[in-house]
Structures are given as C-alpha cells and as structure tokens.
Amino acid sequence: MSETTPPAGTRGAVDLSSVAGLTAPTAATAGAGLPAGAAPGDAGQQQPAVPEGLVVEVDAGNLQEALNRTLQVPGVLVLWGSAYPQTRELFDTEVRVAASLEGRVLVLSADLSTSPDLLQAFQPLLVQAFGQPSVPATFGLLQGQPVPLFPGVVPESEVRAVLDQLLQAAVQNGITGRVQLEAVEGADGADTMPPLHEEAFEAIERGDLDGAVAAYQQALAEDPNDQDAELGLSQVRLMQRTQGVDLTAARAAAAADPADVEAAIVVADLDLLGGHVEDAFGRLLDLVRSSAGAERDRARTHLLELFAIVGTQDERVRKGRTALMSALF
Numbered sequence: 265m266s267e268t269t270p271p272a273g274t275r276g277a278v279d280l281s282s283v284a285g286l287t288a289p290t291a292a293t294a295g296a297g298l299p300a301g302a303a304p305g306d307a308g309q310q311q312p313a314v315p316e317g318l319v320v321e322v323d324a325g326n327l328q329e330a331l332n333r334t335l336q337v338p339g340v341l342v343l344w345g346s347a348y349p350q351t352r353e354l355f356d357t358e359v360r361v362a363a364s365l366e367g368r369v370l371v372l373s374a375d376l377s378t379s380p381d382l383l384q385a386f387q388p389l390l391v392q393a394f395g396q397p398s399v400p401a402t403f404g405l406l407q408g409q410p411v412p413l414f415p416g417v418v419p420e421s422e423v424r425a426v427l428d429q430l431l432q433a434a435v436q437n438g439i440t441g442r443v444q445l446e447a448v449e450g451a452d453g454a455d456t457m458p459p460l461h462e463e464a465f466e467a468i469e470r471g472d473l474d475g476a477v478a479a480y481q482q483a484l485a486e487d488p489n490d491q492d493a494e495l496g497l498s499q500v501r502l503m504q505r506t507q508g509v510d511l512t513a514a515r516a517a518a519a520a521d522p523a524d525v526e527a528a529i530v531v532a533d534l535d536l537l538g539g540h541v542e543d544a545f546g547r548l549l550d551l552v553r554s555s556a557g558a559e560r561d562r563a564r565t566h567l568l569e570l571f572a573i574v575g576t577q578d579e580r581v582r583k584g585r586t587a588l589m590s591a592l593f
Contacts, residue, residue, distance in 0.1 A: 315363055315445040319371045324381035330372050331408040336441035338434035339370040339405030340413070340427065343386055345377040354400040354417045361424050364457055367442035368431055368465070372405065390415075404430040404539065406439055411539035414578065425495050425575045432499050433537055435468050436506070458483065464496055473507065476500045498573045506533050518547075525551055525559045529566050536570055544570055545584040552591045564588070 320330045322341075333339065342358050344351040355373060362369045376383040376399060390397040393412035402423075404411035411433075413426050434440065457465070460483040467475035477500050483493035511534055518527040528547050535544035548570070551563040567588060571581045 314359055317443050317445045318363060318367070319359060319373050321373045321375070322382070323379050324385070327374075327382070327385075331405065333370055334405040334439075335407050336439065337370045337443055338368065338430055338439055339372055340430065341372040341374060341403040341405055341410060342400060343374045343376060343390070343402075344400040346375050347377040348399075350417065351400040354402070354423075357417075357420050357423050358402065358427075361420060361427055363445075364424075365427065365431070366457070367445045369427060370405075370443050402426075404433075406430075406434055406437060413539075421491070422575055422578065424492065428492070428496060429499055429573070431465070432468060432503055433539065435471075436503055436537060440469050458492075460486070461492065461496065464493075464500070468500065468503075473500055473504050477504070495573065495575070498569065502533055502537060502573060506530075506537050509534060523551075523555065523559075525555065525562050528563070532566070532570065536573065541574055541578075541580050545580065545587075549584070549587050549591055552588065564592070 320326075320333070322330045331339075340358060340362065342355045344355045346352065359371055362371045374382050374386065376386065387397045389403075389410065390399075390401055393403070393410075394401060394415040396415075398415060400417060401415045402413040404413050411430070413430070414422075460479045464476040464479035464483075467473070467479060477497060480493045480497035480500065483490050484497065487493070509530060514527070514530045514534060518524065518531045521527060528551055532544040532547045535541075535547065545567065548563050548567040552560055552567065555563060567584070571584060574581050
C-alpha cells in the first residue's frame with residue numbers, strides 16, 4: 265500500500281495504513297525511523313508514577329466495560345503502540361497530567377501493537393476524526409462517546425489545557441464522578457494543582473461558575489502570566505454563556521437567519537463546548553466572509569476568543585487563523 269503523508273501537527277505519529285506498520289519490531293528493524301540513539305523499549309526512559317485506579321488497559325474483551333465507566337467519570341482514550349516508543353511519550357504525558365487532576369479523569373490505554381482486534385476497530389474512527397489512521401491519538405470520552413481531541417504528540421501544556429476543557433464540558437453535561445485513586449508510594453506531589461486552580465475546579469463541580477471565575481481572576485491577579493488561569497477563565501466564561509441555552513432552539517434561530525451574528529455566536533459556543541471545534545470556527549469564518557462593519561468585527565473578535573480557548577498550538581487554530589486572514593484580506 266502506498267505511503268501516506270502524516271497531517272501537519274502529528275509529531276511523533278506512526279502511520280497505520282498498513283497493519284504491519286504496528287507489529288513489534290525485530291532486531292533488524294528496531295529503532296527504524298527514530299532519532300539516533302533511540303530504541304524500542306529503552307529502559308532509560310523514566311515513566312511517570314501511576315496511582316492505582318487511574319489507568320485502564322483496554323483490549324477487545326474489556327473495552328465496552330471500560331467505556332461504560334465514563335458514564336459517570338470523564339475519560340481520555342489514548343491510542344498508542346508499544347512497538348514504537350515515540351508513541352509512548354504522549355501516553356506518559358497524559359497519565360502525568362491526569363494524575364494531577366486527582367481522579368477527575370479516567371485514562372483508557374489502548375496499545376494497538378498488542379491487540380489486532382483493537383487496531384481493526386479503531387482504524388475507521390481515526391480516519392474519520394483525523395483524516396488518517398495514525399498513532400498516538402487522543403479522544404475524550406463522555407458517557408461512552410468518543411470526542412476527537414488531537415493526533416500526534418503535543419506539549420504537556422496543551423494536553424493540560426485540552427483536558428481542562430474536557431472536564432468543563434463534562435461538568436456542563438452532569439458528568440462529575442471521580443476515580444478512587446490510591447496514593448503512589450514516594451510521590452512528592454510536585455504535580456499538584458495550584459490552590460486557586462483547585463478552588464476553581466471545585467467551584468465548577470458545584471455548579472458555581474461565578475466562584476470559578478473569581479478563583480481564576482484571583483490567580484491572575486497574583487500572577488498575570490498564569491496562562492492556565494487565563495485559559496481556565498476563558499473556558500468558564502464560555503460555560504456561563506452557554507448555561508441554560510436550548511441547543512435545538514439556538515440552532516433553529518441561527519438557521520432561520522444565517523446573517524444573525526449573535527445567534528451564530530451562541531451556536532459556535534455550543535459547538536466548541538461539545539467538542540465540534542471545526543464547526544464552531546467555520547460558522548464564524550463564514551460570517552466574517554459574508555458580513556461587514558460592526559457585525560463582521562463582532563464575528564472576528566469572538567472567533568479570536570474561541571481560538572484562545574482551544575489554544576494557539578492546536579493545528580485547528582493554526583488553520584483557522586490562516587482562513588481568517590484570507591477572509592479579512
């Protein structure tokens with residue numbers, strides 16, 4: 265089968281267009297395609313301490329049971345392949361971030377190198393979500409339903425921002441359970457969430473969005489460069505704007521008058537909260553192209569706010585900014 269080109273932004277991705285591409289490497293092929301000095305199963309790579317109960321290793325036999333756990337607890341599904349250590353990098357990062365969230369996220373680990381049945385099952389989902397079957401890839405799980413998050417290996421700061429957004433979407437949908445974790449022996453708590461961030465999350469779980477805003481604002485007052493607090497504040501304000509909005513009525517209003525910028529903004533917010541990032545961006549980009557004056561500026565400004573919520577490193581934001589520049593000029 266002909267080789268495909270990985271999409272932009274999928275650093276560290278391994279193409280699965282050939283099933284053979286994910287089988288365990290032999291002595292002759294070990295390290296192929298990796299940076300010099302890297303080798304599969306490198307024992308020198310430090311793995312994060314994992315609290316008991318945080319990670320579920322899924323296979324064809326227990327996948328449905330694992331998905332059912334996300335009816336009450338938000339989940340993140342990490343597709344990777346142990347035959348290729350560069351895909352383990354993302355998994356370790358996500359486990360580290362999830363551990364710092366103190367049971368708010370359940371991590372489902374799917375090693376496609378060891379489970380041909382999972383590989384076959386997930387290939388169509390990968391193509392639908394990201395345009396190509398490659399690992400690593402990350403999906404959110406809300407009530408058993410996968411929400412595409414990102415392909416490839418991304419920085420820890422971006423993983424944290426995306427999981428924060430997933431948690432806030434979960435709260436909006438009433439999914440506020442926690443995984444019961446056991447303490448890791450010798451853990452020093454270095455990854456513990458800052459107190460004001462913890463206060464904000466607890467407020468969100470109580471449904472006290474005003475309290476969450478206050479906590480994030482206090483964090484920014486103490487440290488104006490706190491990017492996590494700035495992002496959290498934007499996300500909570502998104503939740504405030506969409507709280508109590510009837511999705512069906514909002515979509516009907518936007519469809520009835522496609523030129524209504526305010527109606528489009530409401531639907532774009534709902535799309536973003538539901539994980540439909542491209543739909544949210546596309547709706548506002550269409551208005552930037554078709555409107556003028558104050559309405560055009562309103563659509564443009566709100567689109568920039570949504571870019572900030574998703575994160576500047578996200579490939580969808582990069583594409584959205586390019587499309588916005590084209591629409592404006």
